[in-house]
Amino acid sequence: MISVDPRKLFILFCLALSPYARAQTVAVAELDGHIGDQSGAGIPNVQVKMIQLATQQPHVTVTDAAGRYQLPDLPVGAYRLEVNASGFKNYIQNGIILEVSQHVEVDVTMQLAVFLKGNPQLLSLEPMAIV
Numbered sequence: 001m002i003s004v005d006p007r008k009l010f011i012l013f014c015l016a017l018s019p020y021a022r023a024q025t026v027a028v029a030e031l032d033g034h035i036g037d038q039s040g041a042g043i044p045n046v047q048v049k050m051i052q053l054a055t056q057q058p059h060v061t062v063t064d065a066a067g068r069y070q071l072p073d074l075p076v077g078a079y080r081l082e083v084n085a086s087g088f089k090n091y092i093q094n095g096i097i098l099e100v101s102q103h104v105e106v107d108v109t110m111q112l113a114v115f116l117k118g119n120p121q122l123l124s125l126e127p128m129a130i131v
């Protein structure tokens with residue numbers, strides 16, 4: 001009868017499975033940044049959404065009291081960033097490409113939205129030249 005040390009058998013088993021464990025690793029990246037108003041002040045409780053274009057899978061977070069946000073462990077690929085804050089125009093940025101182990105910072109300055117009574121059209125608050 002052959003005698004086998006159980007510890008050696010366990011080590012051999014673990015080594016045999018290690019390539020399979022590495023194959024299950026998902027390539028990820030991280031996105032973070034600051035959402036602020038035109039003065040640079042952070043806007044709290046703003047919804048920040050990264051939508052993976054290949055799957056349309058949303059990854060959502062909310063800004064903290066200082067207007068900072070973080071979306072860790074995003075699968076690599078192409079994304080669209082959407083930021084929605086009450087009283088501000090919606091912000092959309094296309095063409096964000098995340099690569100393996102990449103850390104991307106995207107800061108957003110929100111533009112005020114002004115509504116007329118009963119009219120959902122947004123007005124521009126840009127200064128006008130008077131001639």
